[in-house]
Amino acid sequence: MSSNPIKLGIVGVGKIVRDQHLPALAKDQDYRLVAAASRHGKVEDIPNFPTIEAMLDATPELEAVSLCMPPQFRYDAARLALAAKKHVFLEKPPGATVSEVEDLKALATANGVCLFASWHSRYAPAVEAARAFLGSTTIRSAAINWKEDVRRWHPNQEWIWAPGGFGVFDPGINALSIATHILPPMFISSAELDFPENRAAPIAAQIAFRTSNGLPVTMELDWRQTGPQSWDILADTEAGSMVLSGGGSKLAIDGRVVHEELEAEYPMLYKRFAEIVRAGTSDVDLAPLQHVADAFMLGKRNVVEAFFD
16 A cells, blocks of 8 residues: 555544544544544534445545444444455454454455454553563562443443443453553453343453463452542562553552653554554454453353442
């Protein structure tokens, strides 16, 4: 592909698109946003369509699409785009199931286009520093604490409570995307999932992992947090106690901050997408999604009191 701006269409104009995708694209010279498709939302100053099918039919010059609808609906849209030989950017999580995304990987290869599973939290500014630190020492144990208020971050978004909507694993998969990047490979040994009696997806989870050499890793997820929000990964190591906080924006060793920057996750995601499009490759790591699937398969289900936004 030439160095000309990539002609991009965006599908699913909701909160994450307005908050993150559109501001990132507005400053990125690698792209020209030429169309949008959404049942309800619209993007100003470009053609808007009610469906991806209508967008693909009316905009043959499209080279790539960014799919930002809920994960339950992402597979069918991705198949349409890949079959039309468009490169595809998948908002996280990349699909409702592991097998869906495996099929999309094969379809992208068969059609000679690129597929990108965009784990945005991996691009938080202190993540690589944390990975380098952990790679330089011996880890004794680790813990993941990811607790936030669903009413603040997902107001009135009923899809997250439906089957396939992930519940508390919608933010929890962000933690897993970082953990699978900075920690040794790990496997779930036990899990407990708390389901409100009026919801089809969990509101909290407690998970125990182990690595192949026996390193213990615990994970606490909760969507009922009030006050300060907690997005932390902690590790006890021979070189000191590490705290990666703020969703990956700040790294401290033994209480001393060694790396802190403003987040620029979505600009970095789109930079990476442009790289793989121009290199003709794909970037699809399924480890975070696999851990969520394993938690649902192994987890004990607890019913807790009803939850209302």
